[in-house]
Amino acid sequence: MKRILLSHGSGGKATASLIKDLMLEKFGNSILNELADSAILESTGKQKLCFTTDSFVVNPLFFKGGDIATLAVNGTVNDLAVMGARPLYLSCSFILEEGLEWNMLDRITTSMANAARKAKIQIVTGDTKVVEKGNADKMYINTSGIGLLQKGLIISKEVIKEGDKIIINGEIGAHGLAVMSKRENFKTNIKSDCAPLWDIINNMLSVGGVKFMRDPTRGGVATVLCEIAENSNIGIKIKEESLPIHENVLSFSEILGLDPLYIANEGKVITVVDKDKAKPMLSNMKQNVLGKESAVIGEITKGNKGKVLLETVIGGERIIDRLTGDQLPRIC
Amino acid sequence: MKYIKEYRNKDLALRLAGTINNYISEYKGKIFLMEVCGTHTHSIFYSGIMNLLSDKIEHLSGPGCPVCVTPNEYIDTAIAYSRLPDIIITTFGDMIKVPGSTSSLEKEKASGGKVKIVYSPLESLEIAQRTPEKKVVFLGVGFETTAPLVASTILTASDEKIKNFFVLSGHKLIPPAMTALLENEEIKIDGFICPGHVSAIIGEEPYKPIATEYGIPSVIIGFEPLDLLEGIEMLIKQITVGEKPKVENQYRRVVRKRGNIKALSLINKVFEAKDSTWRGLELLPKSGLYIKARYSQFDAEKQISVNIEKTKFHSKCICGKVLTGAKKPYDCTLYGKLCTPENPIGPCMVSSEGTCAAYYKFNKQ
Numbered sequence: 001m002k003r004i005l006l007s008h009g010s011g012g013k014a015t016a017s018l019i020k021d022l023m024l025e026k027f028g029n030s031i032l033n034e035l036a037d038s039a040i041l042e043s044t045g046k047q048k049l050c051f052t053t054d055s056f057v058v059n060p061l062f063f064k065g066g067d068i069a070t071l072a073v074n075g076t077v078n079d080l081a082v083m084g085a086r087p088l089y090l091s092c093s094f095i096l097e098e099g100l101e102w103n104m105l106d107r108i109t110t111s112m113a114n115a116a117r118k119a120k121i122q123i124v125t126g127d128t129k130v131v132e133k134g135n136a137d138k139m140y141i142n143t144s145g146i147g148l149l150q151k152g153l154i155i156s157k158e159v160i161k162e163g164d165k166i167i168i169n170g171e172i173g174a175h176g177l178a179v180m181s182k183r184e185n186f187k188t189n190i191k192s193d194c195a196p197l198w199d200i201i202n203n204m205l206s207v208g209g210v211k212f213m214r215d216p217t218r219g220g221v222a223t224v225l226c227e228i229a230e231n232s233n234i235g236i237k238i239k240e241e242s243l244p245i246h247e248n249v250l251s252f253s254e255i256l257g258l259d260p261l262y263i264a265n266e267g268k269v270i271t272v273v274d275k276d277k278a279k280p281m282l283s284n285m286k287q288n289v290l291g292k293e294s295a296v297i298g299e300i301t302k303g304n305k306g307k308v309l310l311e312t313v314i315g316g317e318r319i320i321d322r323l324t325g326d327q328l329p330r331i332c
Numbered sequence: 333m334k335y336i337k338e339y340r341n342k343d344l345a346l347r348l349a350g351t352i353n354n355y356i357s358e359y360k361g362k363i364f365l366m367e368v369c370g371t372h373t374h375s376i377f378y379s380g381i382m383n384l385l386s387d388k389i390e391h392l393s394g395p396g397c398p399v400c401v402t403p404n405e406y407i408d409t410a411i412a413y414s415r416l417p418d419i420i421i422t423t424f425g426d427m428i429k430v431p432g433s434t435s436s437l438e439k440e441k442a443s444g445g446k447v448k449i450v451y452s453p454l455e456s457l458e459i460a461q462r463t464p465e466k467k468v469v470f471l472g473v474g475f476e477t478t479a480p481l482v483a484s485t486i487l488t489a490s491d492e493k494i495k496n497f498f499v500l501s502g503h504k505l506i507p508p509a510m511t512a513l514l515e516n517e518e519i520k521i522d523g524f525i526c527p528g529h530v531s532a533i534i535g536e537e538p539y540k541p542i543a544t545e546y547g548i549p550s551v552i553i554g555f556e557p558l559d560l561l562e563g564i565e566m567l568i569k570q571i572t573v574g575e576k577p578k579v580e581n582q583y584r585r586v587v588r589k590r591g592n593i594k595a596l597s598l599i600n601k602v603f604e605a606k607d608s609t610w611r612g613l614e615l616l617p618k619s620g621l622y623i624k625a626r627y628s629q630f631d632a633e634k635q636i637s638v639n640i641e642k643t644k645f646h647s648k649c650i651c652g653k654v655l656t657g658a659k660k661p662y663d664c665t666l667y668g669k670l671c672t673p674e675n676p677i678g679p680c681m682v683s684s685e686g687t688c689a690a691y692y693k694f695n696k697q
Contacts, residue, residue, distance in 0.1 A: 314345035316380020
């Protein structure tokens with residue numbers, strides 16, 4: 001019997017096939033079929049609306065640099081932001097396990113309120129359900145968000161062309177490893193990058209030349225690059241040496257046999273920008289506290305359509321493909 | 333301590349590649365280099381070093397991926413255990429996707445089997461202590477590298493009198509597999525890239541017969557791009573200059589001549605070498621590590637009986653041939669079509685150390 005496996009939730013190929021074979025097959029419509037981070041909705045006003053939703057099932061609930069509450073706020077806020085929408089309102093649903101400590105929920109709601117304030121959004125509706133002990137792992141949170149698409153903005157994969165530059169706003173791989181360290185009790189100083197991106201994105205949009213943005217969460221930078229290459233049918237070349245990766249992330253990944261390119265981030269945005277705007281964009285980004293380590297990591301190429309090629313530090317090459325399941329540590 | 337970027341220096345890499353290509357420029361014919369370590373397979377693709385080297389060098393991946401060489405019977409036994417109500421299977425992550433005859437641990441997990449991924453065998457011991465009503469079976473798969481850890485876990489379990497911890501030992505020894513490959517006339521090998529991690533445990537000595545009796549240059553090599561290039565330079569020099577074949581050690585910062593004596597003594601205390609079946613190589617004499625009688629209370633095979641389904645193979649899967657370097661992944665009719673990392677038919681498509689998975693991931697046609 002075919003069953004749902006954990007890999008169906010990892011954001012890689014298995015997730016993609018589940019979405020295509022079940023969700024799109026049954027729910028498909030012109031808005032959903034875009035498979036963007038947020039749906040773009042017509043409105044009677046002058047500006048379009050953006051609408052998105054996300055569920056958070058992280059274990060452990062607390063980790064260095066964040067917790068399930070900051071993830072639930074920033075995850076949804078960032079999905080709006082990368083569409084070029086100013087996040088306005090959030091819904092928040094809790095599924096709680098019977099027996100959860102009151103204090104824990106108190107801490108989480110406090111953290112959530114702080115995160116919302118920081119992201120300049122309001123939580124305007126919500127729901128709580130409690131399930132029997134054992135039927136959930138402490139707490140799951142779902143948030144949906146509504147944002148206002150900024151005027152006259154076209155962010156679309158359609159306009160990506162040869163020579164465009166790919167920029168990221170800082171070091172990669174920290175979030176996934178911070179969560180893993182806490183879960184598996186590894187002693188590291190790696191801290192999640194969880195943060196709301198609207199401020200930096202708003203500034204970036206004022207520079208102009210932005211063609212595409214996405215936050216490399218589950219599946220990491222590699223997965224986003226593969227999506228761009230496949231969906232826009234263009235080639236991408238990135239340089240390993242230009243990838244901002246902190247020494248502690250690099251060493252820890254090496255020890256476990258993980259590739260930082262596939263590790264989740266929660267405060268990063270990958271941007272495809274017109275090559276003429278790359279320089280001013282980079283200096284604009286570096287002025288923001290979330291963009292100090294911004295870097296051009298690659299560019300759009302004519303050849304290798306649909307593929308992502310990485311030039312290794314020693315000058316070799318390898319293809320970057322989507323992940324098929326969760327990254328697993330190797331045996332030897 | 334810094335230890336990564338220094339071994340990925342582009343200028344030095346290009347210089348080493350230049351030296352290798354110089355050695356080989358006058359050489360007639362191809363040179364077949366085989367590695368027998370999954371991490372080498374991965375590093376070679378990951379770093380892209382082959383792009384820098386003459387195409388006269390042909391890189392073969394040998395039986396170095398632990399889950400790949402583990403025979404179907406072992407996987408089927410683990411699956412059968414996972415179906416027993418009082419068992420928790422603990423395993424390194426790579427194992428869960430490996431297809432057995434009709435299922436995999438990943439699928440059993442989804443249907444309710446208790447399967448838990450651990451990062452160290454000691455974690456299994458903690459699970460055993462936390463759940464005294466269950467039997468915890470650790471899947472001991474791997475080579476000389478993982479065996480000492482498992483041995484030490486068994487000794488800890490013995491000291492702490494833990495009664496619900498067991499090991500299904502599928503450990504294998506690398507040197508017997510290397511000599512078996514050299515006995516196979518279907519396979520052409522001019523030099524061995526000896527495994528860095530395994531050698532850290534066993535040292536240089538066990539490879540001597542490969543160089544002296546079989547006349548095959550062998551170099552113990554590390555995993556960073558500069559390690560690989562320096563080691564390949566040493567191998568190519570032996571091969572092209574026509575020196576007397578010998579065992580050399582490029583990975584001196586980790587591998588000692590006599591290996592890790594403490595780890596070896598742990599292995600010897602708990603395990604004994606017996607004949608063992610390898611996928612692709614069949615039964616090889618004294619090539620598997622089995623738990624000694626003295627510690628048989630921790631031996632899952634001896635302590636927990638289970639009915640195992642009849643082993644089935646996909647008739648077209650050529651993992652066995654791929655594992656010995658006799659065939660390349662793309663020689664398989666299933667490769668990339670029916671057999672993909674999402675739906676692996678053979679084990680070589682599962683682990684990131686597996687040859688087929690590496691070829692697929694890095695898009696080698």
